[in-house]
Amino acid sequence: MQDRFTRVKVREQDPKVRAHNFEEVCLGYDKEEAMLEASRCLHCKKPMCVSACPVNIQIPDFIEQVKNGDFAAAAEVIARDSSLPAICGRVCPQETQCEGKCILGNKGEAVAIGKLERFVADWSRENGVKFNECKPANGKKVAIVGSGPSGLACATDLAKAGFKVHVFEVLHKVGGVLQYGIPEFRLPKDRVVSREVEALKDLGVEFETDVIVGRTVTVDDLMEKEGYDAVFIGTGAGLPRFMNIPGENLNGVVSANEFLTRNNLMHAYEEGYETPIYAGSKCVVVGGGNVAMDAARTALRLGAEVTIVYRRTETELPARREEVHHAKEEGIVFSMLSNPVEVLGDEKGWVRGVRCIRMELGEPDASGRRSPIPVPGSEFDIECDVVIMALGTSPNPLIAATTPGLETNRHGCVVLNEQDQTSRKYVYAGGDAVTGAATVILAMGAGRKAAAAIMRDLLPEE
Numbered sequence: 001m002q003d004r005f006t007r008v009k010v011r012e013q014d015p016k017v018r019a020h021n022f023e024e025v026c027l028g029y030d031k032e033e034a035m036l037e038a039s040r041c042l043h044c045k046k047p048m049c050v051s052a053c054p055v056n057i058q059i060p061d062f063i064e065q066v067k068n069g070d071f072a073a074a075a076e077v078i079a080r081d082s083s084l085p086a087i088c089g090r091v092c093p094q095e096t097q098c099e100g101k102c103i104l105g106n107k108g109e110a111v112a113i114g115k116l117e118r119f120v121a122d123w124s125r126e127n128g129v130k131f132n133e134c135k136p137a138n139g140k141k142v143a144i145v146g147s148g149p150s151g152l153a154c155a156t157d158l159a160k161a162g163f164k165v166h167v168f169e170v171l172h173k174v175g176g177v178l179q180y181g182i183p184e185f186r187l188p189k190d191r192v193v194s195r196e197v198e199a200l201k202d203l204g205v206e207f208e209t210d211v212i213v214g215r216t217v218t219v220d221d222l223m224e225k226e227g228y229d230a231v232f233i234g235t236g237a238g239l240p241r242f243m244n245i246p247g248e249n250l251n252g253v254v255s256a257n258e259f260l261t262r263n264n265l266m267h268a269y270e271e272g273y274e275t276p277i278y279a280g281s282k283c284v285v286v287g288g289g290n291v292a293m294d295a296a297r298t299a300l301r302l303g304a305e306v307t308i309v310y311r312r313t314e315t316e317l318p319a320r321r322e323e324v325h326h327a328k329e330e331g332i333v334f335s336m337l338s339n340p341v342e343v344l345g346d347e348k349g350w351v352r353g354v355r356c357i358r359m360e361l362g363e364p365d366a367s368g369r370r371s372p373i374p375v376p377g378s379e380f381d382i383e384c385d386v387v388i389m390a391l392g393t394s395p396n397p398l399i400a401a402t403t404p405g406l407e408t409n410r411h412g413c414v415v416l417n418e419q420d421q422t423s424r425k426y427v428y429a430g431g432d433a434v435t436g437a438a439t440v441i442l443a444m445g446a447g448r449k450a451a452a453a454i455m456r457d458l459l460p461e462e
């Protein structure tokens with residue numbers, strides 16, 4: 001019998017070993033471990049975990065089925081609300097969502113809801129459990145622009161409701177950030193991401209890669225010339241921000257997006273691929289979100305000594321707690337309360353270091369976090385040959401620029417009304433393209449809301 005307040009420990013690769021490979025860090029629960037962990041759940045009458053889940057998965061119900069060893073029934077409960085459980089079980093920030101509100105967390109450790117979700121999803125995939133019942137075709141056809149979690153979730157719900165769904169993706173692989181951003185050691189591509197995409201193909205969803213909507217074809221072309229009844233824009237927020245400090249154009253300064261895309265999508269780390277990538281011998285990563293942790297841990301695996309420079313303290317770090325913990329275990333150094341003011345170069349135009357200034361925390365800013373203030377005269381240098389900027393991203397302006405009448409806000413995000421419609425009739429949007437950079441589960445939830453709006457508008461009689 002497991003102690004009610006202590007989690008069943010999940011197996012992970014040894015930090016010293018994994019720091020040199022791209023295999024998945026977390027090995028997940030086996031059947032016995034999952035059932036034991038599930039037995040800790042109190043099946044609360046008013047489960048706070050469910051209301052804290054952005055898509056309201058019926059958590060105690062699926063955990064009950066895990067406890068009973070009926071994993072297919074557990075998968076069926078999850079599938080009612082989530083179309084990407086193997087992904088969300090791996091990358092959702094559970095500590096601030098479901099697990100953050102689990103009653104057991106008041107006295108001990110919250111139930112490992114994410115690890116149980118991942119177990120159920122992996123078990124279902126390995127055992128061929130599928131939930132792909134579709135309604136008969138309803139004659140309506142929808143174009144999805146972008147194949148990230150928002151597009152995939154929207155496509156799933158529409159295909160199940162009998163729509164003909166066609167996904168257009170600019171890259172040569174489907175999955176959005178799941179494919180090009182989040183590294184293999186957190187989210188295996190062939191074993192997990194591609195399999196979730198295959199499940200959508202089983203539902204009849206068609207995918208077309210290497211299509212730049214806004215260049216190859218416009219949103220208006222899709223509706224007027226190609227006969228789509230509606231278009232969903234799930235193009236994410238892939239445009240990297242920089243600091244605009246001196247030296248940022250030196251050789252060796254790169255955005256985290258480019259660095260991770262070369263490594264993940266273009267397999268720079270794998271033998272047999274010739275994608276160039278340079279992590280240097282000493283690498284500084286600027287930022288404190290998941291993107292910064294992923295870039296830092298990737299650079300480490302490529303052989304660099306890595307320092308993360310972040311302008312607030314560990315309390316304010318926006319990255320998932322588990323990723324920060326793993327990064328530290330692997331030997332990444334954190335330089336907190338520091339901010340770069342200049343990238344230093346050598347006579348050949350290559351990076352040789354970063355000049356930083358110490359910060360202290362003042363009053364909370366608009367984000368609710370205490371704002372960092374520079375300490376005058378506290379500059380110091382960190383020697384490095386590569387600097388990776390992981391400072392956040394904005395939506396790419398291409399779709400807005402080529403879709404007349406599509407309203408965006410001052411951050412370039414598509415604006416929705418209370419009915420989840422854009423300013424253009426039969427054009428819908430969701431995910432990072434609407435909110436700015438956020439999370440997988442929020443993007444998935446937004447894709448599902450858009451699907452509901454499309455069904456309501458195109459099939460008002462149902």
Ligand SMILES: Cc1cc2nc3c(=O)[nH]c(=O)nc-3n(C[C@H](O)[C@H](O)[C@H](O)COP(=O)(O)OP(=O)(O)OC[C@H]3O[C@@H](n4cnc5c(N)ncnc54)[C@H](O)[C@@H]3O)c2cc1C
Pocket residue numbers: 091092093145146147148149150151168169170171175176177178181182211212213214234235236237238260290291294320396398399430431432433437438439440441443
């Ligand atoms: C490195 C990294 C790590 C992250 N880690 C986490 C994490 O641990 N947990 C978490 O919850 N969230 C994480 N996130 C955030 C999360 O991945 C995103 O919030 C989520 O993927 C957004 O989904 P989306 O569908 O809106 O867009 P995206 O996933 O960005 O997908 C958009 C897709 O649209 C395509 N596209 C763009 N423009 C066009 C066009 N004009 N024509 C055709 N296709 C186009 C893009 O190529 C892309 O494939 C991370 C993000 C990054 C970058």
Ligand code: SF4
Pocket residue numbers: 040041042043044047048049050059060101102103104111113
């Ligand atoms: S709050 Fe925790 S103990 Fe209660 S139902 Fe949810 S997971 Fe179980």
